[in-house]
Structures are given as structure tokens and as C-alpha cells.
Amino acid sequence: MKTLNTDVLIMGSGLAGLTAANTALDAGAEVIVVEKRPFQGGGVSNTPMQTLVVRDDPAYQNRAFKIHMDYTNWNANPHVVRSWLKNTVRIPAFVRSLGIEFLNIKYNPLEELGTTRGYEVGFPNAFHIGDYYRLKWIGKGHGAAIICKKAADRIREKGGRILFHTTLTKLIKTEDRITGAFGKDVRTGEEMEIRAKAVVIATGGFNDNKEMVEKYCGLHLTNKNCDDGGNVVFNHFTGSRLTGDGQRLVWEAGGAKGAMGCNGHAMVPGPGIVGDHCAWVVYNELRTMQEQAYLWVNKYGQRFICEEQSDNHMAMVTAVNNQPGKCGYMIFDQDTAEHMEKEGVERAYFIFEGNRLHNVKKQFEEVIAKGNKHVFLADTLEELCEMSGIEYEGLKDQIDRYNGYCEKRYDEELAKDPLYLRPVKRGPFYAFRVFPGGYHAFGGIKINGKCQVLNEEQRAIKGLYSGGDCCAGEVFGNPPIGGIGWSTLSFAQGFICGDEAAAYAKSFE
Amino acid sequence: MEGKQKMKLGIRDYCIRCGICEDLYPQLFHVNLDEDVVEVRYDPVPEELEETARSAMKDCAIAAIYMIKE
Ligand SMILES: Cc1cc2nc3c(=O)[nH]c(=O)nc-3n(C[C@H](O)[C@H](O)[C@H](O)COP(=O)(O)OP(=O)(O)OC[C@H]3O[C@@H](n4cnc5c(N)ncnc54)[C@H](O)[C@@H]3O)c2cc1C
Numbered sequence: 001m002k003t004l005n006t007d008v009l010i011m012g013s014g015l016a017g018l019t020a021a022n023t024a025l026d027a028g029a030e031v032i033v034v035e036k037r038p039f040q041g042g043g044v045s046n047t048p049m050q051t052l053v054v055r056d057d058p059a060y061q062n063r064a065f066k067i068h069m070d071y072t073n074w075n076a077n078p079h080v081v082r083s084w085l086k087n088t089v090r091i092p093a094f095v096r097s098l099g100i101e102f103l104n105i106k107y108n109p110l111e112e113l114g115t116t117r118g119y120e121v122g123f124p125n126a127f128h129i130g131d132y133y134r135l136k137w138i139g140k141g142h143g144a145a146i147i148c149k150k151a152a153d154r155i156r157e158k159g160g161r162i163l164f165h166t167t168l169t170k171l172i173k174t175e176d177r178i179t180g181a182f183g184k185d186v187r188t189g190e191e192m193e194i195r196a197k198a199v200v201i202a203t204g205g206f207n208d209n210k211e212m213v214e215k216y217c218g219l220h221l222t223n224k225n226c227d228d229g230g231n232v233v234f235n236h237f238t239g240s241r242l243t244g245d246g247q248r249l250v251w252e253a254g255g256a257k258g259a260m261g262c263n264g265h266a267m268v269p270g271p272g273i274v275g276d277h278c279a280w281v282v283y284n285e286l287r288t289m290q291e292q293a294y295l296w297v298n299k300y301g302q303r304f305i306c307e308e309q310s311d312n313h314m315a316m317v318t319a320v321n322n323q324p325g326k327c328g329y330m331i332f333d334q335d336t337a338e339h340m341e342k343e344g345v346e347r348a349y350f351i352f353e354g355n356r357l358h359n360v361k362k363q364f365e366e367v368i369a370k371g372n373k374h375v376f377l378a379d380t381l382e383e384l385c386e387m388s389g390i391e392y393e394g395l396k397d398q399i400d401r402y403n404g405y406c407e408k409r410y411d412e413e414l415a416k417d418p419l420y421l422r423p424v425k426r427g428p429f430y431a432f433r434v435f436p437g438g439y440h441a442f443g444g445i446k447i448n449g450k451c452q453v454l455n456e457e458q459r460a461i462k463g464l465y466s467g468g469d470c471c472a473g474e475v476f477g478n479p480p481i482g483g484i485g486w487s488t489l490s491f492a493q494g495f496i497c498g499d500e501a502a503a504y505a506k507s508f509e
Numbered sequence: 510m511e512g513k514q515k516m517k518l519g520i521r522d523y524c525i526r527c528g529i530c531e532d533l534y535p536q537l538f539h540v541n542l543d544e545d546v547v548e549v550r551y552d553p554v555p556e557e558l559e560e561t562a563r564s565a566m567k568d569c570a571i572a573a574i575y576m577i578k579e
Contacts, residue, residue, distance in 0.1 A: 038545060041525045140529050141570015149523055149571055239526075239542040277528020277540060 002192040006032040007505035009196035011168050011246055014042025015490035016468025017202035018151040021160055023498020029505050031160040036167040036186055041148035042204050049142055052488040054130035056089040059110055064129035067114040071126035075477025079449030087492035098150040106132040122313045171253040177462035197505035200497045201466040203246030205442040207234050212244045213441050216260040226269040226435050231326035233269045233437040246470050247444035255453045258446035259473030261480040264438015265313040266320045272370035284363045291347040293420035295331045298323040301395030306414040311347050314482050321436040331431045333424045374433040384429045399424050442485040443473020451496045465501050467493025515553035517577040518562055524573040534565045
């Protein structure tokens with residue numbers, strides 16, 4: 001069997017693995033990165049327009065920490081949260097060291113933290129805990145892809161090795177510490193032993209593992225069209241091959257199971273709305289319509305959330321998941337369609353322009369013509385219900401009450417801001433169905449604030465580190481409801497893993 | 510008629526398989542998930558798709574699509 005030697009062995013070349021590798025190389029360690037796919041970047045190809053940085057200032061650090069910990073009701077490991085936030089300050093310099101400038105930076109004042117949607121839209125207010133660094137991108141993609149490419153180039157320049165098509169099959173334990181791993185070339189099956197002083201697991205989430213999503217998140221992963229009885233659809237690029245390999249390797253070596261969850265954004269599945277591969281490719285304005293706080297009901301025709309939350313994607317996705325059949329519908333009438341065209345919508349979808357929409361009816365017709373089974377247009381509410389599977393009696397009753405709230409400008413049922421109270425009266429009527437879904441299934445590895453992997457006794461396993469999406473549950477508590485993996489965490493834990501693994505490796509010199 | 514060179518497209522090995530090319534230009538690209546590669550459907554690119562090919566080169570998130578010089 002081929003044998004390789006290194007100081008630090010890193011599994012996975014997403015943001016976390018690449019950051020860890022660069023950091024360990026800078027600290028003077030030898031590095032090997034193994035990546036099972038033929039390219040670097042992992043989850044990042046669809047990723048970030050911006051990343052979150054908490055200012056290097058005690059007032060900001062403390063505020064961010066407390067907002068986040070309060071959000072988890074102090075359920076998350078505070079050391080893991082604190083070290084993540086502290087290490088975000090290194091992100092700008094790291095990105096710039098790769099020759100990449102930021103497009104712009106949005107500095108958020110201290111008193112504003114925690115008071116408005118995180119990431120500007122999409123996330124709970126508790127995610128609004130720092131400044132947003134917007135990445136420059138090229139083409140129709142996003143900045144992080146370029147960061148990963150340059151980070152990989154830099155690893156090679158600095159003498160590190162990246163082995164593509166390579167996975168790890170088992171961690172090697174010598175006495176009480178991890179001393180490397182067995183690996184395999186996934187194309188040829190050729191086996192190898194990689195001896196290392198420290199191992200970093202940075203293999204991301206488990207979006208592509210149906211069994212794990214079912215077992216640990218209680219959701220049934222489905223196809224893009226949601227027509228196979230499943231109920232969660234990921235907006236991740238198709239075939240991400242994130243199958244939780246790192247998590248399983250760690251568990252087999254005695255690592256404890258950490259918090260795991262699914263989250264992101266409820267979506268209208270099926271063709272014609274967003275790209276099959278890349279969710280940021282939008283074909284029309286239905287994605288923007290989905291952000292609006294008009295009437296949302298479940299399949300019994302009943303409201304299930306104060307619709308102001310429609311731009312808090314994580315709240316929406318959880319609420320939709322709690323509904324019968326795990327789906328929700330947005331419904332509006334021709335007057336509201338015209339309102340969206342003439343006055344414009346109240347809410348934009350992330351970066352996509354969405355003031356005044358264009359010919360809503362035509363856009364619906366086009367998506368329906370493409371065979372989308374989750375988008376409906378009908379002259380009467382009865383017909384709409386027949387097409388969509390919403391119970392007519394329930395919907396009729398709900399709409400009668402709802403139209404009353406609209407008239408009174410007071411939502412006695414769910415306290416919605418009157419700004420969004422628009423009656424449903426004049427046909428044609430529009431609806432689309434959303435399923436839980438979004439970005440990813442994350443977490444599974446339990447770590448401490450130094451990114452050391454913990455065993456069942458909550459003691460660190462020597463020589464074993466982990467960071468990024470595969471540990472993301474740890475910063476949200478268990479279960480990590482309202483949690484997510486995001487680039488800020490993958491970068492920050494990448495730094496920590498790189499520092500700690502390199503220092504540990506050097507302790508043998 | 511001779512003269513006009515035929516256009517051929519290549520995909521650099523650092524392509525990240527994000528599939529933006531197929532989402533935007535399915536007539537030219539295909540992400541082959543089984544083999545984890547992105548394929549160009551034509552070699553050479555037919556003349557009527559040359560403009561599309563140029564747009565695709567610009568839209569690639571990582572500048573991995575290039576014209577092969579012969
Ligand atoms: C659609 C989408 C949009 C997002 N938008 C944003 C955003 O706007 N802002 C933001 O901050 N974050 C965003 N995120 C989250 C962000 O992309 C991730 O948190 C981050 O990229 C994760 O990095 P990672 O290195 O932890 O994991 P990954 O990027 O998943 O990397 C894991 C790597 O490990 C490799 N691997 C897996 N198994 C093995 C194995 N057996 N052997 C070897 N290698 C293996 C994988 O192939 C992959 O390359 C988004 C995510 C998605 C999916």
C-alpha cells in the first residue's frame with residue numbers, strides 16, 4: 001500500500017478545509033488535503049454573495065455573542081460560538097491575501113445588531129450580528145468560487161498537496177491519539193495510508209444522503225419536482241455528493257454525535273423557476289413573489305404563520321414543515337397581481353431586483369406550460385382548490401375571515417401588519433405550493449472551542465479537529481432549530497483548525 | 510469556402526460543476542452527474558451557437574469555459 005506522510009491531513013476542500021490548509025501552511029506545517037471530487041470548493045459553488053464579519057472590538061464581539069447565545073437560549077456551546085465570532089475578524093485579510101478585493105462592505109452599527117433580518121433578508125434578526133462583506137464575483141456566479149480556486153492555488157504554491165478523487169476510509173488511532181487515516185482513490189480503488197500528526201475533518205453537510213436526512217432530520221429527501229412522496233428539496237447544486245462521510249468516520253473513531261439539522265428556505269419545486277443546478281439562476285419573478293407577506297395557507301386552507309415572516313426563510317421553512325403534508329401555499333388574486341406590477345412588491349429576494357413585477361399572469365402561464373405541478377392559476381377559487389389540492393371549504397372560510405381583517409385593517413388572527421393585508425376577491429386567482437427545503441443538512445460532529453473533536457465523555461480526541469458545515473449544529477444547540485451552516489463559520493473554524501492542528505503537529509518536534 | 514475557423518470549446522480542469530452553464534445554455538452544456546464532468550454538446554460549435562458560446566464564457570462563475578485555439 002502506498003504510504004504518504006504529512007503534519008496535517010485535511011479531509012474536504014470546501015471553504016473550511018481550504019482555509020484550514022492555508023492557515024496550517026502559514027504556520028509552517030506540511031499539509032495534504034484529500035478531496036473526493038475532481039475540484040475544490042464544495043458547497044461553495046452556489047455560494048455566498050456576502051460573508052459575515054464581527055468587528056474586532058469588544059463591544060461588538062460581546063453584543064454579537066450575547067445575541068447569538070440568547071437566540072439559542074444558551075443551548076449552544078458558548079466556547080464554540082465565541083471562538084467562531086472572534087475568528088471572523090480574520091476573514092477580510094485572508095480573502096485579500098488571495099488577491100481578491102471586496103465589492104463593498106456594509107458596516108452595521110452596534111445598536112442595530114439583532115434588530116433587523118440577518119443577512120439583510122432571509123434570516124432571523126438574531127443573525128444580524130456583524131458587518132456584511134460582499135464578495136466580487138465574475139460571470140453569473142458568486143465570489144466564493146473564486147476564493148476557493150485561489151485558495152487551492154495558494155496551497156500548491158506553498159508546497160501543500162491536494163489529492164483529488166481521494167477519500168478517507170478510516171481514521172488510524174495509535175494509543176490515545178489520531179495518527180492518520182487510510183485513504184482510497186475513488187476512481188481506481190487504489191488504497192493508501194496517510195500518516196499525519198493531526199487530522200482535520202471538513203467534509204460539509206449531508207444533503208445527498210437520503211438515509212441520514214431521514215434519520216437525523218426527520219425529513220424525506222425528494223427529487224426536484226417533489227412528486228415521489230418526499231417533502232424536502234434542496235436548493236443546493238445537483239449532486240453535491242455531500243454524504244456525511246466525515247461524520248461517519250469520526251463517529252466510528254469514537255467521536256460523539258453532535259447536533260444535526262436541515263434548514264434554509266422553503267421552495268416551489270419543479271421546473272421553470274430557478275436553475276436545476278444553481279438556485280441563483282432565476283428564470284422569472286416567482287421567486288420574488290414567494291418573499292411576499294400576502295395570504296399563506298396550508299392544504300386545509302388555513303393560515304399557519306403571521307406572514308410578515310415570509311422573508312425570514314428559516315421561520316417559514318419550519319412552519320411549512322409543521323403543516324399537514326409538509327407544504328404551504330401562497331394565494332393572491334388579480335388585484336394583488338396588479339399591485340405587484342404597478343406599485344411594486346414590498347420585499348425583494350436577496351440581490352434580485354424586485355420593485356415592479358412584470359406581467360404576473362404571463363409568468364404563471366409560462367411556468368405552468370413548462371410542466372410545473374406546483375404553480376396554479378384559475379378563474380375561480382373552486383378551480384384553484386381542485387388543481388392545487390387545497391380544501392375548498394377551509395379556504396373559503398379562511399378567505400371570508402381574512403378579507404374581513406383586510407377591510408378592518410386589523411388582523412385579529414395572527415397580528416399581521418396591515419401593510420400586507422390584501423383581500424383575495426377578484427379572479428383570476430394565483431397560488432403556488434412550497435415545500436421545506438433550502439440550503440442543506442448540516443452538523444453531526446461535536447467539537448469544543450478549539451475545534452477539537454469530542455468523544456462521548458466530551459473529552460477531546462487528541463489529534464482530531466473539525467470545522468465548517470459538518471460542525472455547524474454545534475453553534476445552534478441541540479436540536480439546532482433555526483440553525484444553518486454558513487461561510488462565516490466555515491472560514492472561522494478553518495482558521496481555528498489550521499492553527500490548532502499545526503500547533504499540535506509541531507508539538508512533536 | 511475556407512477561412513473561417515471553427516469554434517471549439519474546452520472546460521478547464523478547475524471547473525466546479527456548479528451547472529450555471531447548463532441552467533442558462535442547455536443547448537450547449539450538460540452536467541454529467543454520473544461521471545462528475547461537464548460536457549460540451551458540440552465539437553465544433555455550430556455557427557448559430559457561437560454567440561451563445563461567447564455569452565457562456567462570460568457567464569461562467571469561474572472562467573472555466575474557453576475557446577480552444579487550433
Ligand atoms: C445554495 C446555498 C447558498 C448559500 N449561500 C450562502 C451565503 O450567501 N452566505 C454564506 O455565508 N453561506 C452560504 N451558504 C453556506 C456556505 O456555502 C457553506 O456554509 C460553506 O460553503 C460550507 O463550507 P465547508 O467547507 O464547511 O463545507 P463544503 O463546502 O460542503 O465542503 C466539504 C468538502 O468536503 C468534500 N468531501 C465530502 N466527503 C468527502 C470525502 N469522503 N472525502 C474527501 N472529501 C470529501 C466535499 O466534496 C466538499 O468539497 C450557502 C450554501 C448553499 C448550499
